[in-house]
Amino acid sequence: MAEHVDQVSYVSGRTRLYGIVGHPIEQVRSPEMFTAEFVSRQAEAILLPFHVLPEDFDCVVPALMKMPNLDGLIFTIPFKQRAMALADEIGPNARIVGAINALARRPDGGWQAEIFDGLGCVEGFRRRGILFAGKRVMLIGAGGAGSAIAVAIAHEGPEHMRLFDLDQARVSDLADKVRAVDGNITVESGDPAHDGFDILLNASPVGMLEDSRLPIAADRFSPRLTVFDAIVKPETTPLLALAESSGCTTVRGREMMRGQIARMTDFLGFRPQA
């Protein structure tokens, strides 16, 4: 007799719940990516799409947090600023950036928050053996991603940071945040440059999808330069293509994304497998 398939193996009464809270929700990639990371660490856990309307946020999210088998939430557009009010304890990056993207239940029942957009970039570099301490860093783009990246890098003790954005007010604001993290860093605003820098980072949208432009005027880089692009699609942006043809070390947007998932999964309570 053929056996009817009575059950699936990936969810049970013991499954620990996590969710990504956003509006809209259908386009998010976190459920499949975080759940894969949880499973790779042997955790009986799943990350779900929680669609919350902005007018329901203050009712629905605190209610979700009352479920004893829900251990963490991540936040995406448009809730990253607003979610700060839910935390009992706010991490050093989130405090400076003024937004969170992860909230985890502590053993004592309180909730701690942090933002990992920039920490993911630092983690991507760390996994390639590249540290920011003592380095001269050029960052292009001071929007949401660029701000989080600048603040996370500032915590790593670089010697010098030059910031560029078409919006000068954003650059001034971000320079103040970097100085607030570490007063020893020489921070300046200025045009994109590569000569005299160790690490060049692009956190602007220039080079995304069909955009064939470079975010910096250059024909060739020194092979000593490390070049990073936060863009995920295409995987090899025009900037990264130039860096590769110049013999530079490159770090890709996908490495930042993986680094962020790994660091957030640590934060959500799952230790890496030895």
Added chain:
Amino acid sequence: MAEHVDQVSYVSGRTRLYGIVGHPIEQVRSPEMFTAEFVSRQAEAILLPFHVLPEDFDCVVPALMKMPNLDGLIFTIPFKQRAMALADEIGPNARIVGAINALARRPDGGWQAEIFDGLGCVEGFRRRGILFAGKRVMLIGAGGAGSAIAVAIAHEGPEHMRLFDLDQARVSDLADKVRAVDGNITVESGDPAHDGFDILLNASPVGMLEDSRLPIAADRFSPRLTVFDAIVKPETTPLLALAESSGCTTVRGREMMRGQIARMTDFLGFRPQA
């Protein structure tokens, strides 16, 4: 280069959410069983364990229902009565039994409720080609499961129903509910019997796990009798063993469970595959 497993296939931003609400929650089997049924119907949906403390019920459950990508809830101990208040429309079984175990979002945004504990039993019989219409039925046990089974059978037009329970008040109450469904059924209370009956149902705990007792005094049944046991463990109870050795048709607790899952999945909005 070996590819890192970046994602799982069973959850995404488009996954529709369902949950079982209970306290405690770790022992429930619905997540793995309902999700398997959803998947067998090609639905991009999952049923999760939602652990809700009794003191949080009135805050948490209405909040869950505000999420636009949550389409249904099922309820277990201790919430089956209390959950009735959440429904805009209550089905015929739930109205008589005074409890619900399923709540589904209607296309107009309202919520409809029904109880399927008894409908699962009727469905298990239907799948074996056995109807209750015109039959003489003996039911042992008038607790939660027995009441739901009696009310569901009453909707099928049996000729006669005898009810037995050690608690006489329960039997009287249940007899009134059966008459409320269909005044044409001859309802009586009386000791367990098999002579002169077409269908014998056990909804008492006698014969569960290590209990080797029969719920009825008998050495042998007529092979014309159909015998049902609501007990799931063991699969073959002492009652079912006697029925099989007598040449009777038997219907098992697991068939009721499968019937209930199928009927509830219809109710939650997933059409069976042709």
